[in-house]
Amino acid sequence: MPFINTYWFFFIAISVTSQQVERVTYDGAQVWQTSLRGAEDLLLIKRLVDNQDISIWNLRPTRADFLVRAQHKVKVYRQMTARNLSHTVLIMDVQRRIDTQPVTPALWTENTLRIGHRLSWKKYPTLNIIEEYYNFLAEDYSSICRVQSIGTTAENRTIKMINITNGNPNNEIILITGGQHAREWASVTSALYILHNIITKFDKQKSYVKNKNWLIIPVVNPDGYVYSHTVDRLWRKNRRKFMYCVGVDVNRNFDVDWGIAGITENNECKTTYSGPYPFSEAESIALRNLIESLVPKPIAIVDFHSYGKLLLFPWSARAQATQDLHLHRQTADFMTSSMFKSTKQNYSLGATYHVVYPATGTFLDWAYSKGVAHSYVIESRDKGELGFLLPPEEIEDTGKELYAAVRALAKRIKGSDEDSPNKSDNETWF
Structure with missing residues (x-):
């Protein structure tokens, strides 16, 4: 009898494991x-x-x-x-x-062994390849960048941040985040593209880039990102388990306008579930603790998402304009003009509430409520034709236009007399 019980125990365990790793398909959808x-x-x-x-x-x-x-x-x-x-x-x-977008990781080749990593702009990277790249940066560019842990997820993965600095303690801080929503792979690759170009071309950067501390978190939600590669390509939330369903929408879990009836989602099985209470999730806690620990606070945050080709600013849950509406409009216009100059792509701009839809508990609004006047979201390509399934062929150009946006933001914050995006600074950005 003990043998039979043990047999059935292992049979059930194997069956459950098989169910957990079975890939979600969308045939005919x-x-x-x-x-x-x-x-x-x-x-x-x-x-x-x-x-x-x-x-x-x-x-x-x-x-x-x-x-x-x-x-x-x-x-x-x-x-x-x-x-x-x-x-x-x-x-x-x-x-x-x-x-058409296989998720098998790139193999080590003679070329990748020579350069020291497998990251490229021809294919969406797995989390392992991203973290290999972090290690490469930490070793080869240790004088200007550090890889830091800012939190640990429900599945025990580390949320990692790249800190890029020339060592000047008086530098203003710009924080860039990607991958809050697992299926938005273009937000991750765009953050990686930016940190790659800032770090590997640091000596050639303009002063308004060099004299900033750049904090870049390409994958805020690593559990969800891995799950979107291995099980469900269209997964959005993190992977914390609840009684009936799994996951919280990290970008609805911040303590600002949380719990508004008719907007905040309380059903744990919905894709925009806001969590049982504000800051219930490791990912939102990590971002909160990071910003609250920084002295001075970041001068700007830019949160990458996809899709829609939009540049958004607060508020997300309030119809009224912020007291910084003029600042937001001018800066967003400068950023979108620079994006158009880089890749000839038009991005619309405006307050989230009016341009998209009301949303509570967003990182954008929370950062702004904590005094980060320059708080923005960029919804990258495209406008819906391919949605979250943006082809790998567009990774690099998407990265270029978002890189142009954050450089323009850094330049605008500096208050340069070259603020017009139509003026050349005699520099090759890409």
Whole structure:
């Protein structure tokens, strides 16, 4: 009998393990886009989300992009038709699109062994490759950069930050974050592109870049990022386990406007679940503790996301403008002009509440409420045609335009007399 019990124990354990690693697939799922004419249309979209018939990819006051599974397409189509809502299919088969972006890690080759790392702009990197790159930087550029731990996740992974400095204690601090949302891989590669270019070309940088302390956290949510590579490409949240479901939306877990009825999501099974209380999550705690420990506080934070080609500023949950609206508009305009100059891509700008949708507990709003006047979010490429599944061929150009944005921000903060993005500083940025 003990042998039989032991046998069944191992059988069950193996079965559970197999279930945990089974990859989520999206065969036959599509991404639709529909125009919204007003509150009634928005209520229909919300009802479809609440019934788990669709999953929102991007929501604006006048437009919604959403994923609809194969088994729900007829039901969703009928409900939309009843309201005379038409749609455009942006992605015909989501799984086929996912399959065009294999997540197998790059192999060591003669070239990668020579340069000391496997990071490239031709392929989305796994967390292991990213951390290899951190080690390379810490060894080869130890005079200007350090790799620091700022927290530990629910699955015992380290949240790592790259600290780039010329050693001047009077430098102003700019903090860049990526990867709060696991599926937004372009936010991670853009942060990596920026730290790579600042560090490896540090001697050639302008003074307004050199004389800043750059704190860059490419992967705020490493548990979710790994899960999006190994199990579910479209996973958004972290990986903390609750009674029925897994994960909190890290970017809804900050203690600002948290708990507003009708906006804050209290259902732990929803993709925008805000957590049981503010700062319940290791990732949001790590960012809070970092900012509260810095003296002086950062002069600016830029939080990378995708997608939509937007440059956003506070507020996210309040309709009224901030007291720094003029500053935000001028700076955001300078940044978007510089982005256009770099890659000829147009980014729209505005307050999150009005440009996208109301959201509570965001890092953007919390940082601003703590005195970081220059608080921005950049939603990178594209505008919905490929959404979160941006092809690897666009990694480098996306990185270039976000690099242009943060350099423009650094220059603007300096108050340079060369503030016009149309003036050349006789420098090759990329």
